[in-house]
Ligand code: FAD
């Protein structure tokens with residue numbers, strides 16, 4: 409029988425990761441439908457060499473730091489489609505294929521008249537990756553609108569549906585990032601979008617933008633436009649400057665440590681958490697250590713946002729990691745805070 413897929417060999421991933429690292433994938437397959445995944449799994453059962461290859465599922469490549477040579481079989485997700493699946497008294501249930509571009513999907517929901525995801529406008533990457541680190545921005549996390557997802561389980565060859573309680577969503581985390589990395593390939597994601605929409609304007613920048621544009625009663629599209637404008641001001645466009653967004657998570661520390669830092673640095677930026685701990689702004693910590701705008705040969709720290717590491721041209725994964733490590737050491741020495749990296753190192 410004719411196989412439903414052909415593996416490519418030695419494929420450059422430079423245009424498939426937002427850092428622009430020129431990584432080479434040993435084997436590569438673009439996944440456009442579920443039957444390709446099923447055929448691959450079948451083949452894996454019969455082919456020891458194929459089974460031995462480490463796998464990397466790649467969406468838009470906007471949250472990975474790649475090594476130069478990847479011995480992996482890279483599965484590039486290109487399962488497409490957006491649809492209104494169902495309607496309840498309170499919600500519209502929509503679903504999109506894993507390979508859909510996240511921002512295009514958000515715009516599609518807004519175009520259909522469904523609010524809910526607008527605060528997550530312009531986040532790079534794919535729909536399929538959105539649950540991996542429970543993407544978040546401007547007071548909203550993906551989990552707030554998450555309904556369910558379908559994943560192909562590579563350990564059994566079966567499809568599995570995950571609901572919110574199965575995913576262990578947390579700040580920039582989920583079971584797919586922390587626990588079960590590489591076991592599940594997410595094929596589609598469903599969202600429940602509220603019929604009674606209320607804007608989320610708790611971020612000062614968003615409210616300020618709307619005020620400046622004389623918008624008193626914003627629509628979801630108004631909020632999306634505000635977020636797009638703010639993000640364009642703050643973050644580098646990966647098409648121009650290679651980067652992976654925030655390179656570290658904002659650390660959550662005890663009230664004791666936060667107060668100690670505050671005594672020496674009264675302008676320290678921190679946000680109270682519901683359990684009495686505090687989230688600190690990692691960008692502020694890094695800036696205080698003098699890293700903002702610093703440039704090495706091929707890598708640097710973005711001059712407008714110290715939390716973003718950038719490719720100045722020809723950066724390797726190793727150079728990015730080395731810079732990240734030096735920053736971690738400095739922040740720990742100065743503040744006693746251990747920064748945790750946000751992107752996935754491969
Ligand atoms: P990739 O980088 O391709 O993959 C990331 C991880 O997910 C990898 O471990 C990969 O194996 C896994 N994965 C991807 N697709 C699948 C799948 N279908 N099934 C199983 N595993 C999969 N993130 C935020 O949360 N908030 C932000 O505001 C934000 N802003 C950003 C701004 C910029 C300029 C950039 C470059 C990044 C930003 N990010 C942000 C990070 C990034 O956009 C998100 O993490 C995004 O969800 C990554 O999607 P991707 O398709 O590019 O994933």
Ligand code: EPU
Nearest residue numbers: 545546653654656657658677689691692695712713714715
């Ligand atoms: N700050 C500095 N110096 C800097 C950068 C920031 O002092 O160089 C201070 C700012 O003045 C501000 C605070 O840090 O008071 C927070 O900065 P910002 O509003 O830019 O947000 P962030 O905490 O750096 C987080 C997310 C972003 C998300 C934005 C908006 C994390 C790790 N990052 O950034 O997510 O878009 O808030 O909600 O939580 C991502 O995850 O990749 C990402 C871009």
